[in-house]
Amino acid sequence: MSVRILTVLLLSALSFLLPVANAQIATNSDREEAKWLLERLTGVKWRGKDPVLEEVTRLIKLGQRKQAAQLATQQPQFLNVLVKQFALQMSTQDETRRIPLNDFAAMVMGHTRDGGDARELLYGNFSYKGDPEQFGSYRIQNNAVDDIGLSNDHYDSLESSGIDVGKVLTRIDEQMLIVNMNGANISRQNPDPAGLLTSRAWVQAHAVAGTNRRLVEYTFRQFMCVKIEEWADPLANEARIGRDIDRFPGGDNKVFQNTCRACHTVMDGFRGAFANLDYNGRPTNSTFGNTTGADKNLVVNKMNKNEKVYPGGYVTVDNSWVNNADRPGNSALFGWRKPASGEVTHGSGIAQFGRLVANSQRFSQCMAQRVFDSVCKKQLTPTEKAAMLVRLGSQFEQNGYSLRKQFITTATDVQCK
Amino acid sequence: MQITNRKKILNFLIQVTIFTSLPLFGFNCMDMGPLLRQPATEFKSLADTGRIENVIPLEDYTAQTEFGFQPKAVPALMNFNQIYHAMLNLTGQTSSGLDSEAGRTYVSVRGSLTDASDINEVTGSGILSTNTLAGEVCNSLLNKESRLMAAQRTFFPAIMFNRGLETVTNGVTTVNMTEAVYLTAASEMALNFWDRSMTAEETALFTAFRNDYFAGLTATERAAAKETKGILLGTCVVMLSAVEDFTY
Numbered sequence: 001m002s003v004r005i006l007t008v009l010l011l012s013a014l015s016f017l018l019p020v021a022n023a024q025i026a027t028n029s030d031r032e033e034a035k036w037l038l039e040r041l042t043g044v045k046w047r048g049k050d051p052v053l054e055e056v057t058r059l060i061k062l063g064q065r066k067q068a069a070q071l072a073t074q075q076p077q078f079l080n081v082l083v084k085q086f087a088l089q090m091s092t093q094d095e096t097r098r099i100p101l102n103d104f105a106a107m108v109m110g111h112t113r114d115g116g117d118a119r120e121l122l123y124g125n126f127s128y129k130g131d132p133e134q135f136g137s138y139r140i141q142n143n144a145v146d147d148i149g150l151s152n153d154h155y156d157s158l159e160s161s162g163i164d165v166g167k168v169l170t171r172i173d174e175q176m177l178i179v180n181m182n183g184a185n186i187s188r189q190n191p192d193p194a195g196l197l198t199s200r201a202w203v204q205a206h207a208v209a210g211t212n213r214r215l216v217e218y219t220f221r222q223f224m225c226v227k228i229e230e231w232a233d234p235l236a237n238e239a240r241i242g243r244d245i246d247r248f249p250g251g252d253n254k255v256f257q258n259t260c261r262a263c264h265t266v267m268d269g270f271r272g273a274f275a276n277l278d279y280n281g282r283p284t285n286s287t288f289g290n291t292t293g294a295d296k297n298l299v300v301n302k303m304n305k306n307e308k309v310y311p312g313g314y315v316t317v318d319n320s321w322v323n324n325a326d327r328p329g330n331s332a333l334f335g336w337r338k339p340a341s342g343e344v345t346h347g348s349g350i351a352q353f354g355r356l357v358a359n360s361q362r363f364s365q366c367m368a369q370r371v372f373d374s375v376c377k378k379q380l381t382p383t384e385k386a387a388m389l390v391r392l393g394s395q396f397e398q399n400g401y402s403l404r405k406q407f408i409t410t411a412t413d414v415q416c417k
Numbered sequence: 418m419q420i421t422n423r424k425k426i427l428n429f430l431i432q433v434t435i436f437t438s439l440p441l442f443g444f445n446c447m448d449m450g451p452l453l454r455q456p457a458t459e460f461k462s463l464a465d466t467g468r469i470e471n472v473i474p475l476e477d478y479t480a481q482t483e484f485g486f487q488p489k490a491v492p493a494l495m496n497f498n499q500i501y502h503a504m505l506n507l508t509g510q511t512s513s514g515l516d517s518e519a520g521r522t523y524v525s526v527r528g529s530l531t532d533a534s535d536i537n538e539v540t541g542s543g544i545l546s547t548n549t550l551a552g553e554v555c556n557s558l559l560n561k562e563s564r565l566m567a568a569q570r571t572f573f574p575a576i577m578f579n580r581g582l583e584t585v586t587n588g589v590t591t592v593n594m595t596e597a598v599y600l601t602a603a604s605e606m607a608l609n610f611w612d613r614s615m616t617a618e619e620t621a622l623f624t625a626f627r628n629d630y631f632a633g634l635t636a637t638e639r640a641a642a643k644e645t646k647g648i649l650l651g652t653c654v655v656m657l658s659a660v661e662d663f664t665y
Contacts, residue, residue, distance in 0.1 A: 035612065039665040043495070045503040048612030049571075081502050097498065097532055162514030377493035377534045 030060045034068065040375045041072035041411050043081035069408040079109045079166025083403070086374045090222040091201045093214070101159035102152050102201035103127060110169040112403040118367060119401050122223060122354030125193040130158050131170035138163045145185050149178035150282050152200070175199075178282050191287050192276065192319070194350040203283040211244065211302050212274040216267050223357055224334065225366035231333060232262035236324040240268045243313035244306035268314065269324035273353035275299045275316050321353055322346045335361025364401070365393035371406045376416040388415055492664035494538060497530035500663045504551060507610050507662065508558040509571050522553040536664065548658045555653035559646050572605050573649065581640040582631060582648065590636075594645060599627045602649060606656045623652065 034057035038046055046053045052075060059068035072078065087108035088097045110128035111121055120126070129148060130140055138161045140154065141147040147154040158165050175193035178185050196202055197219065206214045220226050234257065241264045249255045276286040278293060278300045286294035293301045303316040323345050325334060336344045339355040347353060357363055369389055380388060392410060399405035410416055495503055501523045505512055514520050526546035531538045562570045563578035570576075575598055582594040600615075603623050607615045615623070630648050631639065638644060656662075 031612075036665070043499050043502070044506045045495075045610075045662060045665065046612075047507055047509060047609040049609055050506075050509075053612075077502060077506065081499060085496070085498060097496065098527065160515040160520075162512040162517070162520070378491075 031057050034060045036417065037065070037068055037411055038072045038075075040377075040416075041069060041082065041407060042075050042077035043085065044077050065412045066408060069411050072411075073404055073407060076164050076166055078407075079113055080164065082374060082407075083109050083112050084165070086370065090370075091196075091199075092205045093218070100152060100156040101165065102155050102199075103129075103148070104196055104199040104201035106155055106158075106165070106169055107196060107199060108403070109166050110171055112407075113166055113169070114171065115402050115404055117401045118396075118403050118406075119355075119358035119363070121195045122197055122219075122358040122363075123351040124195040125173065125175055125190075125351075126195070127172050127175050127199070128169045129154060129172060130163075130165070130168045134168040134170075135163070144176070144187055145178055149176060149187060149200075150185065177285055177288075179284075179288050188288065190283075191285055192349045192351055194354040197350050197354050198277070198283065200283055203277065203279050207274070207277050207279040207283070209302070211242070211271075211305070212277065212300070213267050213271055215274045215277070216270045219353075219357060223366060224360065224362040225369055226333065226362065228263050228267070231266055231325055231330055233265055233325065233327060233330055234258070234262040236265035236327055236330075237269070237322075238265050240272070240314045240322060240324065241265065242268055242271075243304065243311060243315065244309050245313060247310045247313075266325045266330070269322045270353060271303070272316055272319055272321040273347070273350050275303050275319040277350065278302070319349045320346065321348070323356065333362065337361065361393065364396045365389040367401075367403070367406065368392035368396050368410070371403070371410045372416065375407060375411050378416075380415070384415070492536060493534040494531060494536045495663045495665060496532045496534065497527040500530055500547060501527070501550065503663060504554040504657055507657065508554055509609075510554070510557060510561065513557075517557070519550070519553040519557050522550055526550055544658075547663065548654060551654045551657040552650070555650055555657055558653065559650060563646065572609065573602050575601055576645065576649065578645055579642055580645065581642050582634070582644050583636070583639045585636065585640055594627070594648060596624060596627060599648070599652075600624065603652055603656070606653060610656050611659070611661055626652070 034053060035046065037060070038053055038056045052071070056068045056071055059065070059071065084101060084105050085097050087105035088099060088102070089095050090108075091102055091104035092099060106128045107126075108121065111118070130142065132140070132142055135142075139157070140161055140163070141157040142154055147157075158168070175190040175198055176187045177190045179188050180186075190198055192198065197215070206218050217228050220228070220231060238261055241261070245256075245260060245264055245268075247253055247256045249260065276294075276298060278284045278286065280293070286298045286300050289298065295301060295304065297317045299316050299318065307313075307315075323336070325331075326336065326345060336356065337359045338344050339352075339359045342352045342355050344356065347356060369385075369392075372388065372392060392406070392413065395409050396406050399409060501519075502512070505519070512520070515524055526549050529540070529542040529546040530550075531540070531543050558572065559578075562573050562576075567574050567576075577593055580593050582592070584591045584593055600620065600623065603620075604615055607613065607619070627648065630651070634644060
């Protein structure tokens with residue numbers, strides 16, 4: 001009896017494996033291709049009898065792969081599952097997707113839906129929130145101060161409600177900060193808005209406590225796909241390295257020169273961009289003048305703290321920054337290009353820093369890589385990957401930096417499948 | 418006695434689900450890559466293979482990987498959020514929010530589900546969580562379909578939800594959930610969930626399950642309407658937890 005049961009179990013196990021194996025050899029069929037395209041661009045499985053799958057199959061049969069991909073990106077799951085997760089992973093220090101929807105992800109979802117220029121995500125003065133006129137019977141927390149400025153409750157409740165988030169998001173052409181004036185919380189326009197870089201989720205993730213260096217490190221990590229050890233440069237100018245960095249760790253300057261300096265030359269050069277930014281339960285900007293944690297120059301105290309470690313170090317007095325990643329190695333790595341407004345070598349504030357990053361060749365390639373990883377789910381050899389990044393990064397720019405088009409281009413690219 | 422029998426059947430269902438998943442993910446130590454990459458025709462029966470790991474001689478697989486050969490189209494695994502939305506989409510349901518039964522179950526089990534796309538990342542607790550989630554999604558599907566007129570249903574147009582598996586009238590027993598009715602419902606789920614017909618092995622498996630389910634109940638229990646939903650719930654959970662429901 002037990003042998004019979006075991007045999008049935010083994011047979012059933014194999015029978016469940018068959019379709020998986022079949023899927024690999026049936027890639028030439030229109031149906032398989034349609035399923036693959038639809039599933040990869042929406043991030044979910046589709047019913048065999050779903051009319052959307054039927055239509056995508058019809059388009060594939062006609063050889064209209066781009067149109068088929070476009071149809072896939074018109075499904076709610078494209079934004080609500082695929083793009084949301086694409087964005088959420090970039091929004092936290094842990095790079096986890098196990099977090100509720102936040103303003104960072106909402107901005108990426110809305111901007112993707114609207115076909116916006118992805119570069120604006122790093123310097124634009126806009127945000128996305130749910131449109132109350134489309135809430136219907138859904139109960140969404142929507143107070144501008146308590147639910148958006150001071151907490152994540154608005155986005156959390158949008159996601160939890162089951163509403164089609166990608167559909168109800170609406171663009172607001174400003175970014176607000178909540179300022180405490182005489183005990184009252186009021187909403188004021190952010191004086192230095194920079195898209196995702198000044199979103200609540202991003203500032204909460206990287207500007208809480210610390211020295212605002214992580215904001216630089218993670219901007220490079222998330223939007224240029226480069227880790228700190230890859231851009232560290234021991235020969236770059238050290239003039240901007242702060243006073244809190246010990247030049248004689250353990251009494252030995254060689255340790256600083258060999259291990260500390262390389263990262264700090266570039267990181268501290270850019271750090272000035274965030275001189276006015278802090279997070280105290282909410283993003284704050286010290287130029288409003290009501291922040292207790294800022295000095296007479298309105299620079300947040302953490303920028304110049306631990307001043308006795310090396311008193312001869314750089315003192316931040318404003319939000320200027322310099323690009324110390326401009327030596328040959330890093331120039332080739334990042335592919336800096338002069339933004340429409342601003343310079344490659346220096347600038348002021350977060351938005352100008354965001355423009356520099358967004359206009360680099362590396363930004364385009366990084367977005368291409370992230371889209372490729374989201375859709376294609378496959379490992380390439382280093383040679384294949386390098387070629388893919390150049391090709392799809394270039395396509396991204398030709399497509400006007402549209403993330404939606406990039407998803408379509410990538411899913412229909414021969415290297416993706 | 419009946420309770421014991423029903424537990425047996427439920428255990429059987431869980432075992433089938435787990436067992437069908439474990440080989441794919443390698444029992445945490447066995448690489449099933451070669452098995453996955455073989456054409457379906459290679460799997461005839463266990464007698465042909467002797468041992469599962471002998472489907473492809475180990476030395477061939479090693480040679481392929483050593484020289485950097487990467488087979489294409491290896492299925493990717495869906496992550497926790499994708500699995501939830503995939504289940505809803507496969508059953509033709511839109512999200513009713515995290516405050517629904519399915520939503521609450523998703524919130525309680527999502528930590529056990531994977532966040533990786535590598536098929537080797539699946540854990541035992543992840544598979545059990547998938548079963549649990551499928552249970553709530555299937556329950557929601559059955560509730561939805563049972564409230565509709567037969568012609569309006571997508572999955573179960575031939576099912577009489579207000580009747581038991583059997584009806585006894587004047588001492589005469591009429592089987593409502595006949596093998597044909599049951600297999601039609603299972604086939605509909607296969608077509609929708611898997612986009613294919615059931616194989617002969619699967620048909621045999623589900624037929625056996627139906628018969629075991631009947632045998633585990635008393636005549637009174639077989640006449641209860643809730644058992645009609647019960648047998649379909651068990652079937653739906655198994656089919657919605659199959660590997661192909663969360664790989665792509």
